Amino acid sequence: MLPLAITMGCPAGIGPEIILKYFSKIHNKFSAPIIVAGDIAVLDFYINALQIDCSLIPWQVGDYAPIEQGIIPVFKTSQLSPTDIHPGIFSKKTSIAMASAISMSVQGIQNGYFSGICTCPISKESLNKSGCHYPGHTEMLADLTRCSGQVMMLAGTSLRVTLASIHCSIDQVPALLNIKSLYSLYQTTYSALVKDFNIPSPKIAVAALNPHAGEGGMFGTEEQEIIFPSILKAQKQGMDIHGPFPPDTIFVNAAQGKYDAVVCMCHDQGLIPFKLLHFKDGVNITLGLPIVRTSVDHGTAYDIAGKGTADPASLTAAIELCHTIIQNRTTTQTNNAKG
Numbered sequence: 001m002l003p004l005a006i007t008m009g010c011p012a013g014i015g016p017e018i019i020l021k022y023f024s025k026i027h028n029k030f031s032a033p034i035i036v037a038g039d040i041a042v043l044d045f046y047i048n049a050l051q052i053d054c055s056l057i058p059w060q061v062g063d064y065a066p067i068e069q070g071i072i073p074v075f076k077t078s079q080l081s082p083t084d085i086h087p088g089i090f091s092k093k094t095s096i097a098m099a100s101a102i103s104m105s106v107q108g109i110q111n112g113y114f115s116g117i118c119t120c121p122i123s124k125e126s127l128n129k130s131g132c133h134y135p136g137h138t139e140m141l142a143d144l145t146r147c148s149g150q151v152m153m154l155a156g157t158s159l160r161v162t163l164a165s166i167h168c169s170i171d172q173v174p175a176l177l178n179i180k181s182l183y184s185l186y187q188t189t190y191s192a193l194v195k196d197f198n199i200p201s202p203k204i205a206v207a208a209l210n211p212h213a214g215e216g217g218m219f220g221t222e223e224q225e226i227i228f229p230s231i232l233k234a235q236k237q238g239m240d241i242h243g244p245f246p247p248d249t250i251f252v253n254a255a256q257g258k259y260d261a262v263v264c265m266c267h268d269q270g271l272i273p274f275k276l277l278h279f280k281d282g283v284n285i286t287l288g289l290p291i292v293r294t295s296v297d298h299g300t301a302y303d304i305a306g307k308g309t310a311d312p313a314s315l316t317a318a319i320e321l322c323h324t325i326i327q328n329r330t331t332t333q334t335n336n337a338k339g
Contacts (some may be wrong), residue, residue, distance in 0.1 A: 012302025087306025
């Protein structure tokens with residue numbers, strides 16, 4: 001079984017800490033091998049600073065990855081000095097190390113060394129400081145895999161959301177919406193629910209852009225001119241999709257199990273209700289990629305980095321979901337091959 005790669009995230013953030021806490025207390029819960037793509041000096045710094053009971057072992061392609069609590073196989077993607085590491089303060093050196101862990105992990109999947117990637121948090125400012133000029137993880141992964149049409153999904157036990165626009169200002173959102181792109185988003189969301197979440201007949205809700213779903217055009221015409229026509233197009237292709245619904249009510253219905261996912265028009269429209277429900281255990285998934293990628297659904301938390309108070313719950317959920325998606329995709333491919 002191929003190991004799953006976890007990237008260390010920003011060395012100045014809480015990524016290394018939650019990785020150490022995961023391996024020291026939780027890792028043996030799962031039976032699949034896991035390696036950490038990152039820097040031994042970074043992980044060793046936090047082991048000593050936080051007095052976490054873990055041991056690091058170098059890992060190279062082809063090595064056995066032990067599934068043992070407290071043992072961390074490390075795939076070396078950079079070589080920092082302990083003097084380079086300052087919790088809460090990133091530098092160009094730590095930023096380059098952060099980006100290298102991501103790019104080398106993706107390359108490892110493409111070369112057949114890893115089954116998927118689970119990413120720890122990065123800073124967008126730090127990412128750009130490294131020389132990788134992307135708005136975030138999602139866009140970087142799309143470029144590394146030469147993929148277009150990637151979709152951000154946030155998934156928890158009671159709510160899943162996907163986003164029509166991600167890292168942009170609110171005043172840019174209306175211009176980014178069109179029938180073609182929304183229809184493509186519905187297709188990607190629907191396909192992921194079937195293949196990745198093993199939901200044979202998913203039901204999707206679409207949130208409106210404007211208050212009260214535009215109130216018949218009084219508060220905006222995007223619902224009439226763009227969103228509703230895109231939903232009709234998807235329905236004609238057999239998707240069980242409905243809306244547009246007023247954003248102030250649809251999330252309650254979805255969280256109660258009436259829908260398997262909600263398509264949202266902008267970043268905060270989806271993430272505010274999602275994080276209200278799943279602040280600790282939410283998972284960020286990039287759909288539409290040729291690789292499996294999940295991530296913690298929180299930031300670098302520079303304000304608490306190195307203090308020993310970071311919670312590994314989101315990382316644990318992201319690892320577990322990554323394994324589930326890999327297994328579901330493998331089952332789907334096997335069944336298709338038999339058919």
